[in-house]
Amino acid sequence: MKNINWKKRIVQALWLLIGTGTVILFGAAIQKKNHRKCDDVKIEITGAEKDVFIDEKDVMDLINSNGNIIGKDLSTINLKALEAALKKNMWVNNAEMFFDNNRLLHINIEERQPVARVFSADGSSFYVDSTAVRLPLSDKLSARVPVFTNFPSNKEILSEPDSEMLYNVVKLGKFIVADSFWMAQVSQVAILPNAGFEMIPTIGDQVIELGNADDLENKFDRLYSFYKQAWLQNGMNKYEKIDVQFDGQVVAVKRGVGKALIDSVEAKQLMASVGKDTVQAAPKLPISVAPLKSNKTEKPLNKNVVANKQNKVNNKSLSVSHGAVKPKKVAADRAKPKAVMSKDQ
Numbered sequence: 001m002k003n004i005n006w007k008k009r010i011v012q013a014l015w016l017l018i019g020t021g022t023v024i025l026f027g028a029a030i031q032k033k034n035h036r037k038c039d040d041v042k043i044e045i046t047g048a049e050k051d052v053f054i055d056e057k058d059v060m061d062l063i064n065s066n067g068n069i070i071g072k073d074l075s076t077i078n079l080k081a082l083e084a085a086l087k088k089n090m091w092v093n094n095a096e097m098f099f100d101n102n103r104l105l106h107i108n109i110e111e112r113q114p115v116a117r118v119f120s121a122d123g124s125s126f127y128v129d130s131t132a133v134r135l136p137l138s139d140k141l142s143a144r145v146p147v148f149t150n151f152p153s154n155k156e157i158l159s160e161p162d163s164e165m166l167y168n169v170v171k172l173g174k175f176i177v178a179d180s181f182w183m184a185q186v187s188q189v190a191i192l193p194n195a196g197f198e199m200i201p202t203i204g205d206q207v208i209e210l211g212n213a214d215d216l217e218n219k220f221d222r223l224y225s226f227y228k229q230a231w232l233q234n235g236m237n238k239y240e241k242i243d244v245q246f247d248g249q250v251v252a253v254k255r256g257v258g259k260a261l262i263d264s265v266e267a268k269q270l271m272a273s274v275g276k277d278t279v280q281a282a283p284k285l286p287i288s289v290a291p292l293k294s295n296k297t298e299k300p301l302n303k304n305v306v307a308n309k310q311n312k313v314n315n316k317s318l319s320v321s322h323g324a325v326k327p328k329k330v331a332a333d334r335a336k337p338k339a340v341m342s343k344d345q
Contacts (some may be wrong), residue, residue: 038072039103047111053091053138054111062086063107074099090135114143116173118166120154132170146176146183150191165195168213172197175216182220196245204236206255211245219244226250 041063043056063069063082079097086095086109094110114127114135127135127143148169153162172189176182188200189210199208210219223244230236230252243251 036074036103038070038074038077038099038105040070041105041107043107043109045109045111047093047109047113052111053135053140053143054089054109055140058089059086059107059109069105074103077105090133091138093129114145115177116145116169117143117147118151118169119147119149120151122154124154126154128166128170128173130170130174132167134166144183146173146186146189148173148189148191152191161195165191168195168197171213172210172216175220179220181224201236204239206236206239207241209241209243209245215247218247222248222250226252 041060043059045052045054045056045059062085069077079099083095083097086092086107091112092109093112096108098106100106112129112131112133112135115130116128117125118128118134119125125137127137127145129135151162151169152165153159155162158166169191176186185202186199187202190198190200192198196212197210199210201208208223223242226242226244227236230239238254239252240255241253243253
């Protein structure tokens with residue numbers, strides 16, 4: 001018979017005992033941990049800088065819906081189910097829950113941040129967040145965000161044009177919310193039938209034609225440059241419309257110009273029906289022009305027509321108020337516009 005290596009056998013037996021003991025201890029530790037109880041809950045809500053549409057009380061009410069979670073065995077708490085229940089709240093973008101070694105339940109919630117409040121044509125309203133998700137109104141508070149009116153639909157499923165318009169609302173709303181000056185200055189934004197935007201300022205009694213939601217930074221830069229000059233020179237109430245939708249220029253219409261344009265058309269029609277000698281020529285339009293200041297030395301500007309490099313603005317650049325009849329071309333000595341704001345260089 002071969003000699004048995006007892007020393008080797010003893011070592012193997014010892015390792016087997018150690019391994020078995022480790023497994024038993026590990027299982028006991030797990031069993032003990034599963035029977036530990038939740039000591040407390042810590043809730044952290046992020047995403048909303050000022051407006052909180054879901055608070056700690058809402059979260060505690062939800063997780064305690066099946067009994068007080070504090071004091072429950074950890075093994076009986078289904079964190080995945082609780083996370084899913086939290087995510088059903090429209091204001092919750094994401095939710096995560098976990099226990100630390102001190103049996104403290106951590107609940108981290110990312111709240112959706114509204115960037116605009118939208119009123120539909122039928123009078124209903126909703127919030128919209130930065131990802132174009134429509135959110136319900138809250139009984140707790142109203143978010144301080146730009147207000148958009150005349151949205152064409154409140155249907156749950158939007159048509160392609162309406163969906164595109166909603167994304168443009170989000171784009172413009174995010175731009176305004178990100179700038180404290182425009183948040184204070186923009187009172188309301190109307191959605192026009194041509195898918196453009198018309199802003200009503202907080203200070204100043206005029207409308208601002210913004211056009212579509214493209215090139216917003218340059219449009220608002222031109223408007224800000226105009227503000228700096230107009231406030232110092234004439235004050236803002238002198239103008240009834242400011243148009244910044246065209247690249248490189250600001251077209252400012254003096255108050256009352258819309259009515260003058262209509263009167264000139266009516267006078268011309270009357271002249272055609274009864275003869276030129278029976279009607280006096282329409283007066284010149286009350287439009288004035290002042291170029292935006294430039295660092296370059298320029299020649300004196302013609303008061304009737306101002307050319308700004310590639311952009312030449314004439315009588316056709318001036319828009320009239322909605323519903324007004326567009327005038328036909330009138331005599332050059334009678335209706336040359338006097339107001340075009342050149343791009344601030």
